[in-house]
Amino acid sequence: xxxxxxxxxxxxxxxxxxxxxxxxxxxxxxxxxxxxxxxxxxxxxxxxxxxxxxxxxxxxxxxxxxxxxxxxxxxxxxxxxxxxxxxxxxxxxxxxxxxxxxxxxxxxxxxxxxxx
Numbered sequence: 001x002x003x004x005x006x007x008x009x010x011x012x013x014x015x016x017x018x019x020x021x022x023x024x025x026x027x028x029x030x031x032x033x034x035x036x037x038x039x040x041x042x043x044x045x046x047x048x049x050x051x052x053x054x055x056x057x058x059x060x061x062x063x064x065x066x067x068x069x070x071x072x073x074x075x076x077x078x079x080x081x082x083x084x085x086x087x088x089x090x091x092x093x094x095x096x097x098x099x100x101x102x103x104x105x106x107x108x109x110x111x112x113x114x115x116x
Contacts, residue, residue, distance in 0.1 A: 005034040006114065009054055011047060011073050012062035015040045017099070022060075024103050025110070033114060047073055051080040058113075059086045063093040063102060085113055 012018035018040045026035045035058070041050045051059070059077045061070040070088040077084050087109065094102050 003034070005036055006058050007038045007054060007056035008035050008058040008060065009038060009050060009056040010040045010060045010062065011042075011044070011065070012040055013042050013064055014062075015042060017094075018062060021099055021102055021106075024099075025106050028103070028107055029110060033110065044069060044073055044076070047076045048080050051077060051084075055081065057081075057084060059084055060106070061086070061088040063089040063091055063095070066091055085116065087113055 008022065010018040010022060019037065022035075022037045026037065029035065038054045038056055039050050041047050059073070061073050065073065065088070067088075070091070074086045074088065077086050087106070089102055089105060093105060
């Protein structure tokens with residue numbers, strides 16, 4: 001039986017893609033983890049407000065952000081919700097290797113992230 005439920009906010013300029021990819025991850029790991037995708041944020045400017053409203057314990061940044069932008073988003077998340085677990089997908093992963101690579105990358109790193 002999966003443990004506690006994790007509330008996830010994604011930061012992705014293409015909300016449909018975020019929903020689709022995270023949907024696959026949630027389905028694939030549901031025997032081990034319960035993840036609820038509560039919101040997607042399309043702009044860095046909206047991150048703080050969304051985090052305050054949703055109070056997630058997980059935040060993922062998508063692969064369209066530069067390392068600097070991902071770092072900025074993570075800093076906003078840490079300042080808004082101390083202790084939030086953040087995960088940044090490497091820039092260009094989706095464009096270079098496609099959605100399957102993104103799903104694999106998340107699933108590979110999720111157990112370590114959630115147990116940290």
